[in-house]
Structures are given as structure tokens and as C-alpha cells.
Amino acid sequence: MEVVDKSKVYFVGAGPGDPELITLKGYRILQQADVVIYAGSLINPELLNYCKPEAECHDSAYLHLQQIIQLMVDGIHNDKLVVRLQTGDLSLYGSVREQGEELAKQEIGFRCIAGVSSFLGAAAELGAEYTVPEVSQSLIITRMAGRTPTPELESLELFARHQTSMAIFLSVKGIAAVVDKLVTGGYPTDTPVSVVYKATWPDCQVVKGTLADIARKVTDAGIQKTALILVGRFLGEEYHYSKLYDAEFCHEYR
Template sequence: MTETLDKSKVYFVGAGPGDPELITLKGYRLLQQADVVIYAGSLINPALLDYCKPEAECHDSAYLHLQQIIQLMVDGIHHNKLVVRLQTGDLSLYGSVREQGEELAKQQIGFRCIAGVSSFLGAAAELGVEYTVPEVSQSLIITRMAGRTPTPELESLIRFAGHQTSMAIFLSVQGIGAVAEQLVQGGYPTETPVSVVYKATWPDCQILKGTLADIAQTVTDAGIQKTALILVGRFLGEEYHYSKLYDAAFSHEYR
């Protein structure tokens, strides 16, 4: 059953990784009904805005600061309009929802979050791989390299590399050389496979493959400097072991 929409709240919607068909059904329905849509600039596939009704107000937030974004939301709510904040991927990763929510709270306005498909999932789908491979890797680290936004010392790439598990590195392809250097310094062998996925699930998606020894040059040669994920780990290699899930001798409790 479709829930009744509350125009006294802002709806934060995860737009998915790029393919306009990878937005959730709930997100799609919200876009269809929205009166005001504030979308995250070029990170959002403009085809998603085709789901909006012709009279909807669509605002590109790439050129707006936080208070301008909040003011658009507040104005919409005060005029009894359905307001949607459309953000890339899933809201729970590098989404800045909390700071927007805190500003809305100052205006006595609540919000709802609608989950989306993250680009790390879209990238795995493009490659046809699993981050968790029996006897190879059973964990995934999602992180970024420190830049203008610092990372806690305990979460540095060097420290995480000591686990040598699957890793998806966001917002760092512009420093791919330093990324590779830190991962090797932290413990990954230089022959560890790496894939860089540019604009996963978009029509112009590119996939670059290599190892920690050569991926930096490959990415530089391709001219990729943003909107790409770095995937690292043995899950990208040839080693594979069958899961016990469908073993004939295995119990069926978890199927």
C-alpha cells in the first residue's frame, strides 16, 4: 500500500548511481508527485527529472550554499508543496543529510529518507563481481582518502590496507597515485587487482582494470579525475570457492 505523503516534511531521496531505472519505486513515485525538486547538480542523471510533472520546480543545488538550499525547502513547505531533495546514490554515504536535517529542525520542519542504490553496488554490477567471495573476502571497507575533508587517523587507507579485504574507495580517483601508494604501504601486495569504474551505470560508464602497480598510470592516461570509484582486493581476481549455501549436503535453514 502506498503511504500518504506528508507535505509538512522534506523527502530526501536517493537517486541511485545514475541509470534512471535504478531509482527505487518509492523514489520514482515521489518524483512523480513532487512540487519542488532540489537535485544534486551533475551528479544526478537529468533523465530522472523527466519523471517529474511539467509544473514542478526543479532547482540545481550545485550553485547553491546550504542556507539557500534550506530556504527553498522552507518556502516549499510553507506553501504546502511536496518537497523532494534528490541526492546521488544512497543517502547514508557521503550524503550530508544530517546537516540539512539540523537546519530544517531549526525551522520546526521534519524529514523522511528514502533509500537509494549506492554507486558501489552499481560498480559491482557493471563488473559482474561479488565483494564477498568464500575463503577470499568476507568483508567490505567503504572509505575515502583524506582530502579537504579529513579522515580519522584510525581510518586512514594505510591502516585499512592491513586487512587486505575488499575495498570501495569513494571521492579519491583524483589522487589515484597516492591511493595506490598508501594501500601498498599498508599491506596490499603490488599485484593486488584494482578496477576503477567511472560513472557506474551511466551510458558513458568506463571500466579500467589493473593492479596497484599500474592502475595510477592507466587512470591518468584515460583522463579520469572525478565521478569514479576505486575497487581494490582479491575479490577481483581469479580465486573463487563455491559457497556452502547450495551444497547438496548443507542444511536449508538460510536459503
């Protein structure tokens, strides 16, 4: 078990929603936390039940960056274990770097505890594999440009040329525009699509279709946020067995 260092802020990936999908390490650190700053609009509040009763819990949905940093600094200066609880895994759309940069100005370090990303939770809800032998062996994780722009070479149209598996974050509100860009880029209109709303939460909802009809189905379902758009032939019927467990295949690892 890791011995915590109260001189550092612990960034903990909370998982996609199901409170049992936090890692064991993250759970143990959350149990010890004195100050917890959590993304209230995205974090399942049941996770806070793992905290000790006297822990200070702050919902960052109503705070700007400097207020969040000040809570961290105050906690560290008062010899408290500070946890920043963020949805999914910290490495995807987590804004950890900007928080780390601000902490560095205060000569405070941080430690990251990996979490389960929602793109993994969404695949689990579907019972799907992103990497299907002879169908797709790559996964593109991206988002449509919005208030946060994307680099020119990372447009949906350019990514669509690969016609590989794709998980699109933070874009469901513009589902019609997403479809248009994917089709323009090269995906056929019969490409399977699944939109997974709040993957692993009790109110998870899955909408399935193709690029030809998914925008209408998502609009009819009233889904406008907190959903992933999964695109690609990995969602279709085509499948080929891998060589991993082939009786005639020579294995180094199995």
C-alpha cells in the same frame, strides 16, 4: 503506497546514474513532487522527466547550504511536496545530517527514501561480488582524506592491513597517492584494482589493473572524478563455492 506528508522534506536517493535504478518508492514520490532540489553535477537529468511538468526544479550545484534550506522552507510553508534528490544512497557521503539539523531549527522534519549506491552499481558493471567465499567476507567503504579529513584510525594505510575488499569514493584524482597508501599499508602490488567511472551511466568506463599499474592506466584514460576505486582479491581469479547450495549442507534458509 506511502501517503506523503507535505509537512516534511523527502530526501530521495536517486541511484548511481541509470534513471531506472531509482527505487519504486523514490520514483512515486518524485512523480508527486512540487519542488525538487537536485544535485545537478551528479544526478542524471533524465530523472527529472519523472516529475510533473509544473514542478519547480532547482539545481543545487550553484547553491550554498542556506539557499537550499530556504527553498525547502518556502516550499513547506506553501504546502508543497519538497523533494531533495541526491545521488546514490543518502547514507553515504550524502550530507543529510547537516541539512536535517538546519531543517530542525525551522521545526521541519524529513523522511529518507533509500537509494542504490554507486558502489553497488560499480560491482554490477563488473559482474563482481565483494564477498567471495574464502577470499573476502568484508567490505570497507571509505575515502582518502582531502578537504574533508578522515579520522586518524580510518586512514587507508590502516584499512589496507586487512587486505579485504575495499571501495574507495571521492579519491580518483589522487590515484597515485591512494596506491602508495594501500601498498604501504599491506596490499601486495599484484592486488587487482578496477576503477569504474560513472557506474551505470551510458558513458561508463572501466579501467582494470593492479596496484602496480592502475595509477598510470587511470591517468592515461583521463579519469579525474566521478569514479570509484575498487581494490581486493575479490576481483581476481580465486574462487570457492559457498555452502549455501551445497547438496550435503543442511539449510535453515536458502
